[in-house]
Amino acid sequence: VYDLVRSFLFRMDAEAAHRWTLAQAARVAQSGWLLRVLSSLLEVRERPLLRVQGPGLAFDNPLGLAAGLDKDGEAVDLWPALGFGFMEVGTVTPGTGQRGNSGPRLERLVEDRAIVNRMGFNNAGAPALRERLSSRVSDLPVGVNIGKSKDTPIDRAVEDYCQALDSVWMEADYVAINVSSPNTPDLRKLQSRTYLETLVGELSKLNRERAMRSNCAPKPMLLKLAPDLSDVEIDGITEFAMGADLTGLIATNTTLSRAGITLKPSIEGGLSGAPLADRAEAVLRRIRGRAGNRLFLIGVGGIDGAERAYRRIRLGASAIQVYTALVYQGPGLVEDILEGLEARLDRDGFSNVSEAVGVDV
Numbered sequence: 001v002y003d004l005v006r007s008f009l010f011r012m013d014a015e016a017a018h019r020w021t022l023a024q025a026a027r028v029a030q031s032g033w034l035l036r037v038l039s040s041l042l043e044v045r046e047r048p049l050l051r052v053q054g055p056g057l058a059f060d061n062p063l064g065l066a067a068g069l070d071k072d073g074e075a076v077d078l079w080p081a082l083g084f085g086f087m088e089v090g091t092v093t094p095g096t097g098q099r100g101n102s103g104p105r106l107e108r109l110v111e112d113r114a115i116v117n118r119m120g121f122n123n124a125g126a127p128a129l130r131e132r133l134s135s136r137v138s139d140l141p142v143g144v145n146i147g148k149s150k151d152t153p154i155d156r157a158v159e160d161y162c163q164a165l166d167s168v169w170m171e172a173d174y175v176a177i178n179v180s181s182p183n184t185p186d187l188r189k190l191q192s193r194t195y196l197e198t199l200v201g202e203l204s205k206l207n208r209e210r211a212m213r214s215n216c217a218p219k220p221m222l223l224k225l226a227p228d229l230s231d232v233e234i235d236g237i238t239e240f241a242m243g244a245d246l247t248g249l250i251a252t253n254t255t256l257s258r259a260g261i262t263l264k265p266s267i268e269g270g271l272s273g274a275p276l277a278d279r280a281e282a283v284l285r286r287i288r289g290r291a292g293n294r295l296f297l298i299g300v301g302g303i304d305g306a307e308r309a310y311r312r313i314r315l316g317a318s319a320i321q322v323y324t325a326l327v328y329q330g331p332g333l334v335e336d337i338l339e340g341l342e343a344r345l346d347r348d349g350f351s352n353v354s355e356a357v358g359v360d361v
């Protein structure tokens with residue numbers, strides 16, 4: 001069925017197709033019976049082998065929706081019906097959000113199974129996301145990815161992140177700190193040690209304050225990294241993360257590199273999908289090599305099936321995420337990956353997915 005839908009969608013402009021799909025997804029998400037039909041069609045079922053337990057985190061399975069697909073949480077109740085173990089919404093910025101860059105800002109590179117985007121954090125703002133999340137029906141764990149507004153100078157970025165965190169805090173099961181989108185000027189500078197110390201320091205102070213006031217545990221906080229960092233930078237951030245109030249790292253965001261693609265994109269921006277897979281794996285492996293199991297790592301970038309998913313887990317990812325492959329393969333991808341993971345874990349004699357994490361490093 002998705003082949004048919006896809007041929008229709010792929011004839012539309014990429015962003016128009018995205019908007020249309022998300023609108024339909026939101027419609028399904030609001031209908032109880034449509035959700036039930038969808039889950040039974042996709043044969044969503046429990047898979048004890050795949051249960052994930054992390055510090056302050058528990059997922060039914062390790063596969064999550066990556067940030068940026070449902071930035072404003074328009075279809076939060078749909079993602080569990082597809083079989084995901086968790087979802088990440090955002091990136092959101094403070095206040096009423098922002099429009100993002102002007103178009104064209106999204107392009108498919110079909111033969112390369114890739115996407116280039118320069119969206120620039122178009123979003124309706126953190127308070128609006130909090131509203132959406134607070135009225136959700138499902139209890140699928142949700143990570144909220146936060147960022148800074150385009151107009152906020154880098155030296156005041158911390159205020160933006162803190163404001164966004166404060167808005168969504170109550171509704172988040174974990175917080176992803178996005179310092180790696182290539183489409184907001186200067187954002188990736190926040191990956192340097194001096195900025196990181198202040199940023200993570202202030203966010204963790206706020207996190208602890210909110211936790212104390214609500215009489216519950218602070219939210220796990222993870223930092224999302226760019227694949228274009230050097231090895232030295234990756235090592236530095238890994239060391240920093242282990243010493244800071246961070247639960248883990250998310251590797252990786254989109255890349256500015258154009259290695260591995262045959263088509264020439266007509267827009268600038270971050271590349272995602274199949275050509276990113278090898279680099280995202282290398283970054284993950286490097287982090288795991290240094291951190292062992294002291295950080296909870298989420299692997300993302302070019303995962304397009306069970307084989308890649310399993311490899312990412314064996315390279316150190318306790319959880320994984322997909323975006324681009326979902327565009328190319330449709331919602332059946334989720335169950336394909338979960339089933340394939342189960343089969344591989346079983347074949348290799350693991351009794352839970354956690355036992356396979358990092359075995360190849």
Ligand SMILES: Cc1cc2nc3c(=O)[nH]c(=O)nc-3n(C[C@H](O)[C@H](O)[C@H](O)COP(=O)(O)O)c2cc1C
Binds near residue numbers: 323
């Ligand atoms: C159109 C588009 C928008 C994205 N927006 C965000 C975003 O707002 N925040 C973020 O952290 N990552 C964003 N990402 C990056 C993805 O979350 C993911 O890290 C990246 O696409 C690599 O995974 P993939 O190869 O499975 O797509 C976006 C990706 C795409 C394709």
